[in-house]
Amino acid sequence: LAKTTQPISMDSYEGQEVNITCSHNNIATNDYITWYQQFPSQGPRFIIQGYKTKVTNEVASLFIPADRKSSTLSLPRVSLSDTAVYYCLVGDPGGATNKLIFGTGTLLAVQP
Amino acid sequence: KAGVTQTPRYLIKTRGQQVTLSCSPISGHRSVSWYQQTPGQGLQFLFEYFSETQRNKGNFPGRFSGRQFSNSRSEMNVSTLELGDSALYLCASSLGGLGAIAEANYGYTFGSGTRLTVV
Numbered sequence: 001l002a003k004t005t006q007p008i009s010m011d012s013y014e015g016q017e018v019n020i021t022c023s024h025n026n027i028a029t030n031d032y033i034t035w036y037q038q039f040p041s042q043g044p045r046f047i048i049q050g051y052k053t054k055v056t057n058e059v060a061s062l063f064i065p066a067d068r069k070s071s072t073l074s075l076p077r078v079s080l081s082d083t084a085v086y087y088c089l090v091g092d093p094g095g096a097t098n099k100l101i102f103g104t105g106t107l108l109a110v111q112p
Numbered sequence: 113k114a115g116v117t118q119t120p121r122y123l124i125k126t127r128g129q130q131v132t133l134s135c136s137p138i139s140g141h142r143s144v145s146w147y148q149q150t151p152g153q154g155l156q157f158l159f160e161y162f163s164e165t166q167r168n169k170g171n172f173p174g175r176f177s178g179r180q181f182s183n184s185r186s187e188m189n190v191s192t193l194e195l196g197d198s199a200l201y202l203c204a205s206s207l208g209g210l211g212a213i214a215e216a217n218y219g220y221t222f223g224s225g226t227r228l229t230v231v
Contacts, residue, residue: 041200041224041225041227042222042224042225043116043202043204043221043222043223043224043225044155044202044222045222046220046221087155100145100147100155100157100204100220101157102147102154102155102156103154104154105154
């Protein structure tokens with residue numbers, strides 16, 4: 001599974017848009033990019049998944065450039081409750097393994 | 113639908129003891145995976161069970177074991193506990209098709225975990 005690199009932490013204020021970028025230089029052709037959110041003492045929660053270009057759902061957008069060597073999770077108008085660790089994962093949905101490889105994640109701290 | 117249920121929520125054990133943790137997956141899900149989360153090592157994959165068989169295994173010593181029952185409920189056991197086993201143990205359930213990443217948007221759900229403290 002491709003290795004991912006994210007910033008260790010980010011700070012923001014309520015109401016701002018937050019963009020978290022993940023690098024995955026050795027992403028393979030069949031790999032998808034998935035982001036999870038985790039609050040303290042809880043399990044990770046799926047946020048969004050994409051393969052290329054842009055994906056948007058009710059909570060976030062995911063931007064993936066043409067070379068797919070990086071991706072950016074965009075959270076619009078964050079609130080205090082968005083303070084959490086965000087993980088970027090890269091993997092092959094058709095692969096022979098059913099496990100998730102988590103990196104260190106990005107701790108997003110939203111301040112009033 | 114009901115989520116993934118892990119019991120107990122908190123546990124305190126003494127070094128050398130053994131412990132059993134339980135995970136009840138979402139109804140209809142046949143795969144249960146276990147993860148260990150510590151501040152130093154982050155989230156690490158332990159093993160995955162599908163239809164009562166271990167299908168994948170991470171790099172953990174043999175003291176860590178698991179099993180899955182016919183109703184898909186799973187247990188993991190840690191024997192001869194060490195202080196370093198203190199962690200949040202998470203289980204995730206999914207439909208079971210190979211390819212956890214693609215299943216994330218319709219079936220891969222984590223429980224709230226069991227906080228194990230070894231003293």
